[in-house]
Amino acid sequence: xxxxxxxxxxxxxxxxxxxxxxxxxxxxxxxxxxxxxxxxxxxxxxxxxxxxxxxxxxxxxxxxxxxxxxxxxxxxxxxxxxxxxxxxxxxxxxxxxxxxxxxxxxxxxxxxxxxxxxxxxxxxxxxxxxxxxxxxxxxxxxxxxxxxxxxxxxxxxxxxxxxxxxxxxxxxxxxxxxxxxxxxxxxxxxxxxxxxxxxxxxxxxxxxxxxxxxxxxxxxxxxxxxxxxxxxxxxxxxxxxxxxxxxxxxxxxxxxxxx
Amino acid sequence: xxxxxxxxxxxxxxxxxxxxxxxxxxxxxxxxxxxxxxxxxxxxxxxxxxxxxxxxxxxxxxxxxxxxxxxxxxxxxxxxxxxxxxxxxxxxxxxxxxxxxxxxxxxxxxxxxxxxxxxxxxxxxxxxxxxxxxxxxxxxxxxxxxxxxxxxxxxxxxxxxxxxxxxxxxxxxxxxxxxxxxxxxxxxxxxxxxxxxxxxxxxxxxxxxxxxxxxxxxxxxxxxxxxxxxxxxxxxxxxxxxxxxxxxxxxxxxxxxxxxxxxxxxxxxxxxxxxxxxxxxxxxxxxxxxxxxxxxxxxxxxxxxxxxxxxxxxxxxxxxxxxxxxxxxxxxxxxxxxxxxxxxxxxxxxxxxxxxxxxxxxxxxxxxxxxxxxxxxxxxxx
Ligand SMILES: Cc1cc2nc3c(=O)[nH]c(=O)nc-3n(C[C@H](O)[C@H](O)[C@H](O)COP(=O)(O)OP(=O)(O)OC[C@H]3O[C@@H](n4cnc5c(N)ncnc54)[C@H](O)[C@@H]3O)c2cc1C
Numbered sequence: 023x024x025x026x027x028x029x030x031x032x033x034x035x036x037x038x039x040x041x042x043x044x045x046x047x048x049x050x051x052x053x054x055x056x057x058x059x060x061x062x063x064x065x066x067x068x069x070x071x072x073x074x075x076x077x078x079x080x081x082x083x084x085x086x087x088x089x090x091x092x093x094x095x096x097x098x099x100x101x102x103x104x105x106x107x108x109x110x111x112x113x114x115x116x117x118x119x120x121x122x123x124x125x126x127x128x129x130x131x132x133x134x135x136x137x138x139x140x141x142x143x144x145x146x147x148x149x150x151x152x153x154x155x156x157x158x159x160x161x162x163x164x165x166x167x168x169x170x171x172x173x174x175x176x177x178x179x180x181x182x183x184x185x186x187x188x189x190x191x192x193x194x195x196x197x198x199x200x201x202x203x204x205x206x207x208x209x210x211x212x213x214x215x216x217x218x219x220x221x222x223x224x225x226x227x228x229x230x231x232x233x234x235x236x237x238x239x240x241x242x243x244x245x246x247x248x249x250x251x252x253x254x255x256x257x258x259x260x261x262x263x264x265x266x267x268x269x270x271x272x273x274x275x276x277x278x279x280x281x
Numbered sequence: 282x283x284x285x286x287x288x289x290x291x292x293x294x295x296x297x298x299x300x301x302x303x304x305x306x307x308x309x310x311x312x313x314x315x316x317x318x319x320x321x322x323x324x325x326x327x328x329x330x331x332x333x334x335x336x337x338x339x340x341x342x343x344x345x346x347x348x349x350x351x352x353x354x355x356x357x358x359x360x361x362x363x364x365x366x367x368x369x370x371x372x373x374x375x376x377x378x379x380x381x382x383x384x385x386x387x388x389x390x391x392x393x394x395x396x397x398x399x400x401x402x403x404x405x406x407x408x409x410x411x412x413x414x415x416x417x418x419x420x421x422x423x424x425x426x427x428x429x430x431x432x433x434x435x436x437x438x439x440x441x442x443x444x445x446x447x448x449x450x451x452x453x454x455x456x457x458x459x460x461x462x463x464x465x466x467x468x469x470x471x472x473x474x475x476x477x478x479x480x481x482x483x484x485x486x487x488x489x490x491x492x493x494x495x496x497x498x499x500x501x502x503x504x505x506x507x508x509x510x511x512x513x514x515x516x517x518x519x520x521x522x523x524x525x526x527x528x529x530x531x532x533x534x535x536x537x538x539x540x541x542x543x544x545x546x547x548x549x550x551x552x553x554x555x556x557x558x559x560x561x562x563x564x565x566x567x568x569x570x571x572x573x574x575x576x577x578x579x580x581x582x583x584x585x586x587x588x589x590x591x592x593x594x595x596x597x598x599x600x601x602x603x604x605x606x607x608x609x610x611x612x613x614x615x616x617x618x619x620x621x622x623x624x625x626x627x628x629x630x631x632x633x634x635x636x637x638x639x640x641x642x643x644x645x646x647x648x649x650x651x652x653x654x655x656x657x658x659x660x661x662x663x
Contacts, residue, residue, distance in 0.1 A: 187358060208303055208328070208331075210297065210331060210332045210333045211295075211296055211334070211337075211346055212333050213297060214292070214295045215292060
């Protein structure tokens with residue numbers, strides 16, 4: 023069985039995030055990047071399946087050179103090989119283009135039985151790529167999965183959306199998992215050493231047969247027109263209780279139209 | 282700010298990054314509460330084992346990490362900077378594996394070493410006794426040969442991981458020939474006749490148990506003797522040469538943390554209308570603390586590099602243990618001073634660091650004994 027885990031390299035959510043001044047795309051050069059934490063659950067889910075049976079795990083990413091770090095982290099955790107789609111023309115791609123490129127990459131990997139993704143990326147946070155990918159590849163998509171079992175030719179998943187339901191889908195399928203499904207492992211020192219010897223393919227758009235004109239900022243269906251920095255947090259108002267604390271609080275809340 | 286380290290290889294940089302990841306996320310947030318409640322973080326040590334941190338300086342063929350000592354010690358420093366108990370736990374474990382690594386037969390190593398250094402097991406090192414502390418060669422726990430077995434009888438004192446460890450590296454008397462009458466044994470935790478005292482009520486390191494270990498006719502097959510009969514004391518001291526470097530590295534991490542807390546506090550606390558760090562009297566105190574931390578690190582690293590190069594390092598290990606633990610005592614004491622009244626409360630970690638620093642001047646040879654080792658090496662030098 024072959025499992026592809028989609029891994030995205032994102033700016034560290036703990037750091038100060040910014041946009042590029044020229045084109046309002048996410049600044050990926052001036053901040054530390056990491057494997058999107060939500061994708062670690064997908065990698066862990068893939069590794070668990072691989073450990074309990076006979077499966078091969080491929081970590082796939084699309085992004086600039088630094089995005090290779092996301093693949094590297096997945097390899098350190100235990101994935102068998104990696105694939106990295108890198109092309110200058112990809113800069114500023116929207117979700118529609120991203121899903122087209124990833125679909126082409128998955129087809130190039132070939133004979134894929136299961137595609138695992140996180141439930142969203144921690145930067146864009148749109149949660150649409152898995153569904154778009156399913157549409158493009160003509161596969162079933164199960165989202166928000168908190169428990170996953172692979173059976174012969176199908177998956178059985180607990181889906182934690184507005185209601186909790188158990189669904190079954192025939193393989194091949196795309197499953198996006200939540201942060202409830204497992205506790206992602208730390209890489210081990212041996213895993214880190216072994217990862218250096220694992221194969222990683224790098225593909226350009228031409229390698230995938232994707233027309234560069236259909237991706238990137240110019241082809242995007244959405245554009246960011248302006249960016250406003252979140253205002254600095256201002257010091258809150260401190261109410262000192264001199265016997266009239268309650269009245270002062272009500273006065274404050276009324277002033278803000280909360281009561 | 283993480284410490285900028287001099288590391289020899291890309292893989293050692295990756296290792297330190299991994300250790301920081303784990304230490305920041307798993308150790309640091311738990312240290313305070315566990316030290317208050319006295320709960321040993323056994324599960325965290327298992328995580329470190331799975332991550333490959335419990336056998337770093339040992340051979341990869343047996344599941345170790347194949348790392349030079351200078352890298353292994355910097356890992357101990359990183360761990361101890363987040364939680365001294367855990368840093369020293371790893372050091373004691375590594376120490377307890379040493380005799381088997383150094384002089385075990387191939388068969389003994391193949392049989393026991395992979396689980397000891399490549400997995401989740403935890404070891405203890407049993408040398409001290411109630412009446413044999415600094416004068417460890419005066420130990421009286423007996424190992425009497427009976428047919429194909431040895432029978433151990435006696436009591437060890439102050440044993441880190443007592444009652445918790447999976448194996449005990451024990452030094453016991455096989456003849457009355459003073460230091461030459463001591464042998465080393467590897468005792469599994471489930472051996473019949475092995476029992477433990479109630480944990481000592483300590484001033485610090487309350488997160489890890491220190492107990493008496495009783496050997497009540499513990500019967501061991503002779504194949505559990507590590508090294509020759511009578512070679513035990515030499516082994517114990519050689520293991521301690523490495524162990525003392527672990528203590529020096531741990532002390533450096535502890536002092537670094539105390540310095541970090543003190544500097545952050547001194548930048549933000551204002552008196553007489555300005556941050557206290559800008560009062561020269563206090564700025565100089567912090568400068569001396571920083572100098573002491575960097576001197577400690579440099580000193581243990583020189584000893585470790587000598588070890589990595591195959592040079593003698595006993596003298597330098599004692600110097601490092603002495604310098605780094607005295608520095609940790611001074612730096613943690615001064616960190617309390619920098620924080621003023623707040624430093625004396627449990628709202629800040631520095632009073633705990635201060636209590637933790639004290640024992641580092643005592644275990645694995647008191648600092649008086651380190652001076653004795655250094656003085657003897659001077660006496661013998663040409
Ligand atoms: C928390 C903790 C954990 C420990 N863990 C372990 C462990 O895992 N395994 C283990 O085997 N041991 C362990 N020890 C024991 C430790 O190594 C001993 O406490 C230490 O060696 C000192 O022995 P002692 O306590 O008997 O003190 P003593 O030897 O009685 O020393 C008392 C004082 O006399 C001084 N002194 C003694 N002889 C001389 C001399 N010749 N010249 C000058 N001064 C001298 C000492 O420096 C000290 O100040 C641990 C101790 C503690 C407190």
